[in-house]
Amino acid sequence: MGNDWWKGAVTYQVYPRSFQDSDGDGVGDLKGITARLPYLADLGVDAVWLSPFFRSPMKDMGYDVSDYTDVDPVFGTLADFDALVARAHGLGLRVVIDQVLSHSSDQHPFFAESRASRSGPRADWYVWADPRHDGTPPNNWLSVFGGPAWTWDGRRRQYYLHNFLTEQPDFNYHNPAVQDWALSVLRFWLERGVDGFRFDTVNYFFHDPLLRDNPADYRDKTEPESSPYGMQYHLFDKNRPENLAWLGRIRALLDDYGAASVGEVGESHHAIQMMGDYSAPGRLHQCYSFEMLGRDYSPAVFRDRIEGFFKGAPDGWPMWAFSNHDVPRQASRWAGFGVDTDTLAKQAAALLLSFEGSICLWQGEELGQTDTELAFEELTDPQGIAFWPAPVGRDNTRTPMVWDSGPQGGFTTGTPWLPVKPPQAARNVAGQAGKAGSVLEFYRAMLAFRRATPALRQGRTQFLDTPAPVLAFQRGEGSGAVLCLFNLSPETVALAFEAPLVPAGPQQNATLADGVLTLGPNAVIFLPLP
CATH class of the missing domain: 3.20.20.80 (Glycosidases)
Incomplete structure (x- = not known):
């Protein structure tokens, strides 16, 4: 490969x-x-x-x-x-x-250096900011884990940024x-x-x-x-x-x-x-x-x-x-x-x-x-x-x-x-x-x-306009392409389907016979094109 x-x-x-x-x-x-x-x-x-x-x-x-x-x-x-x-x-x-x-x-040696001084060699390796005049953080940014994305550090007398935990300071x-x-x-x-x-x-x-x-x-x-x-x-x-x-x-x-x-x-x-x-x-x-x-x-x-x-x-x-x-x-x-x-x-x-x-x-x-x-x-x-x-x-x-x-x-x-x-x-x-x-x-x-089907690894996708809960698309083009059909529900769905194709690969709760494709609960069927 x-x-x-x-x-x-x-x-x-x-x-x-x-x-x-x-x-x-x-x-x-x-x-x-x-x-x-x-x-x-x-x-x-x-x-x-x-x-x-x-x-x-x-x-x-x-x-x-x-x-x-x-x-x-x-x-x-x-x-x-x-x-x-x-x-x-x-x-x-x-x-x-x-x-x-x-x-x-925050236990990384670089952060220890950065918080020690505003003028050290790694002083600006992390994101530091002065407080507003009232002592609050410099802006309204929030942490994914709750609360402000800023924590006060008394040594530098500045806030540092952490998009996640207080113990996860952001690099600059x-x-x-x-x-x-x-x-x-x-x-x-x-x-x-x-x-x-x-x-x-x-x-x-x-x-x-x-x-x-x-x-x-x-x-x-x-x-x-x-x-x-x-x-x-x-x-x-x-x-x-x-x-x-x-x-x-x-x-x-x-x-x-x-x-x-x-x-x-x-x-x-x-x-x-x-x-x-x-x-x-x-x-x-x-x-x-x-x-x-x-x-x-x-x-x-x-x-x-x-x-x-x-x-x-x-x-x-x-x-x-x-x-x-x-x-x-x-x-x-x-x-x-x-x-x-x-x-x-x-x-x-x-x-x-x-x-x-x-x-x-x-x-x-x-x-x-x-x-x-x-x-x-x-x-x-x-x-x-x-x-x-x-x-x-x-x-x-x-x-x-x-x-x-x-x-x-x-x-x-x-x-x-x-x-x-x-x-x-x-x-x-x-x-x-x-x-x-x-x-x-x-x-x-x-x-x-x-792995054995090139169309599924590299073929482009073309979706078919099927009614929900059916999802249908074709992978690849011409001979070797594959139709992929799924019933994304626990109820049975039947579709008119005239193409005389033979299923291949894993299959579940699906049958194709007499011009009808029956898709049972959570059906899966793959139909290779000749």
Whole structure:
């Protein structure tokens, strides 16, 4: 596949804390991941994305980094990482690692230097601002995790910016030295053999140097949201035009190594347009947003996102996902649209894996895994704790991978950092592997079908005007093209269909006979064109 291996590829996201514990301390680690890599190769994915495993105080479970070029001891060592990369490559898997470069931990040595003096060598490596005359923060910017995005520091007698936790101060990317340092971090991991990076919060690198107030959300709000962050239109604290030149510098470095990139666009306004802008030629290779990670499971939303992306960015490239470590699992979010969990999970697999673009799977989705109901005292996620009881936070989707029906689901011999509860334990790898009709075997079949069908990896998309709840589109053109049809509801739908086509690939609750296409609950059917 060469340097374009990422285009149309399927990446599997691993959350290191929750994938496999090798030493019994209840926390997953790199050796555990390495031991399970054959499972991922057998599943049929192209790459594995590792969420952060760097040194960290773990205030935000590793997304607060205190050393960007070392492994946190809870996950292992650099030697363990090197062994993981070697094993993955031996199995034909690419390795993509997270990079959390828009902010650091407040325990990073650079922040200690920056807060010590206004005139030190790293005084302007972070975003500092004087208070207003009444002592309040310089503007109205808010933190994603609640409260102002500014915290007072008595040593500098200034506020510092943090878009997330107080313990996650933002770097000042208007300083070229910060950009140069960030590129050195990427180079360190590229030299260790990684195949690419997933860039966290890729639209947060730059801020408005004039520190102008964000306006209120231009959309009418009938009542306050659970988090006030969503009540602003984030024109000045992120999404700045300076981002584009910075992404160009990243791309130039990656091209030197033949490595790939994907950016996370965390934005509720114009996210599809931003995905296109950020993945235009000379910038990142691909981007994803949260546009398919909501609660809408209608034909209109999927068609709108895909058509909107390729219409606005014909030279860009998307990565689509239905779940990740920040949102409720799809089987739980979309439960009302399925006749049962397994049937819905299999349809979601077929739907996602037939989309034009690259694909990302969240660990456990291939089992039809559901969210874990947690009590307040079981939470570790600062977002969940801050906004309890709604939104519920992110721990519910981050509970350990379930490998078998043994104690703690085969994840650990100790006490897991988050509990493995019976509803999740029932959906384990050993119980589904080799079992006809299981969600896991359907995923394997669907991944093999995508890999063997050029139209599904690279073909363009043409949507058919079918009535809801049916979603229908053609991938590719001419001989070798594939019609993809789905009934996104638990009710049966019948359509007149005269073409004498023969189904191929995974199929569910669909029949084509006597000029009628009958799509049962959550039906899936693929019809190759001759």
